[in-house]
Amino acid sequence: MKNQLRKKATIYDLSVLSGSSPSTVSAVLNGTWQKRRIKQSTAEHIQGLAKEHQYTANLQARGLRSSRSGLVGLLLPVHDNRYFSSMAQTFEAYVRSRGQCPVVVSARRDPEEERQTVETLIAYSIDELIIAGATDPDGIHTVCEAAGLKHINIDLPGSKVPSVISDNYEGARMLTTAIIDRVSPDRPLRPDELCLFGGRNDFASRERIRGFRSVKQEFMGKDPAQCIQPTGYSPTMTEKAFEAFYQREGKLPRALFINSSINFEGLLRFMAKHPDEPVSDIVVGCYDYDPFGSFMSFPVFMIRQDVESMIAKAFSLLDEGLHTPQVYLVAPKLVPPRTALVGPLDAIKDIE
């Protein structure tokens, strides 16, 4: 219990205490001592002192010298959504298991904010970056490349580096099929009674819309364009779209394909504003899985994207150092109504 308070011990402190040079102390404490032919007894002595004085390396100094920080970044659109928060959770576990430090930040789908955020991360010399659901992946790429930062896209593809995304087309087909299957028994669904809400002009939305339309075409032979209502990824915009539809048609569509759980919140807002409007007979399919969303009073099919596989694939591509802008598809899973999946949340320690 010497200098317990205030200042942290440095290799120079330990150098004085041990009678060795700072470089020896450094080598011992960062594991390169065998390569530097330090005697084992010297190493053990220094390690003992380090423990005693609670030495921990100053990672900024190390990072400055080695121009690597041990930080790995994940850029998200938002935290506050189960899809992205489960991604953060999975990412974090993965990065920690590699002995690095995860940094998760959100940039709210604003291209300028995305770029600035990445510049900040670069200024901290992060080692790698996973770019999830970015509005402008290629703009970010430019910034990363200028700094020599390894990066990869996930969720939404870019055209400059590899991208790992879920198979939105097939996912949308599964989801649309499930919706139709669920509805038909009683009175058959008319094409105009199955509508898609949400999404915008990004790759994922386009693919989902394509899958949706292809299934509609196959099953119903018709696929009216006005059944597609892009609203962006905003609950408010989505609510407005539902409201507009409702004002126009006097009711909601019997069957809904909702482009993401964020858009689903728009439906919630609509329902809150129209508490007397019966919704028990509608069928919803929502891209993205949310455990509570799965237990609405009406049937909700959801698509659970395989976040674990996507993260794992992303890291393996980063490790391989591939630069060809290929797109890797990961199959998502259809989740039937009233399903509570286990997730990263279960990693929580709770013995009790």
Added chain:
Amino acid sequence: MKNQLRKKATIYDLSVLSGSSPSTVSAVLNGTWQKRRIKQSTAEHIQGLAKEHQYTANLQARGLRSSRSGLVGLLLPVHDNRYFSSMAQTFEAYVRSRGQCPVVVSARRDPEEERQTVETLIAYSIDELIIAGATDPDGIHTVCEAAGLKHINIDLPGSKVPSVISDNYEGARMLTTAIIDRVSPDRPLRPDELCLFGGRNDFASRERIRGFRSVKQEFMGKDPAQCIQPTGYSPTMTEKAFEAFYQREGKLPRALFINSSINFEGLLRFMAKHPDEPVSDIVVGCYDYDPFGSFMSFPVFMIRQDVESMIAKAFSLLDEGLHTPQVYLVAPKLVPPRTALVGPLDAIKDIE
């Protein structure tokens, strides 16, 4: 378009280009140039060069020298939960607005992981730390204090530094009252029909249980101890508790106080395993708000903790530099069933 690729420009590069010394360049670019009496024209010249060469400071170097990093940490139990993810979102916005960089990490309620995580953050010289929902706030305090790191507790109090928490007692009273009010109209609720599930022996749980019991006592005159089922914060444990209750009693309680939305997921799992078990007549109150959780097929009252105020208060306490371990209560709000609140999610940019 000179050295656009690879190496980033440093103050030394700009020093050569501008003909000024590195220290002058540094002063100009970090804003202290007026204090150092640099001529405005010199400053402008250097700023121009900086822009032209896309200079951004190496924040590790700055941090090393000034032993401050510009990083502010938030330690969470988990990301994948709307309460904590909304906290992350709010925190992030707050930190960014102060020109610092947010670092959000989770430690899964494991005291050892909490401590190690904080040590890592300290090794990066983070400037401040907000400790949310930690299992061992005082253990973390020890680590922080030894490093001279400013920190504060949120959500769960510690005994060494100030804590900002929601008023769990009053929140639980509101919630319990709302549950009872909602049920009574038809056939009155018996004391053993209102049970509390979830939580463990932490401050928040104890306060919530205290509030729950006090209202039960007031309204019903009785408050059997077996109506309290602590399960920890784990969906699986909570599911097991519901299962056990169900096996014992043949049904779920008519009215449920659920200690957190994480525990609520345990109820979902129970329901998924018992799809034929009618749940339409139960009434649930859940501490924590989740928009989808609010729209179940049965009425769900929720408590929305005022994350914005808590974060704001936490930062103001950090800024004041208070060290007295006082506890500050923030009033939460009761959210009636089928309510879709706007939240940090709405900060998302989406003009469309």
Added chain:
DNA sequence: CTTTCTTGCACAATCGATAGTGCAGTGGAT
């Protein structure tokens, strides 16, 4: 025409690590 400020900047030390290089000492081979 000195002395004294003030202006405007340069110098150099420093933060805490990493890594290339060099050098003394030991032991074996010739």
Added chain:
DNA sequence: ATCCACTGCACTATCGATTGTGCAAGAAAG
């Protein structure tokens, strides 16, 4: 006895910033 290889470590430059201090030139004061 000489040469050489090998062991074990110390020296030193370096990463890119910040900051206390010093100093020359010009302005103002005497």
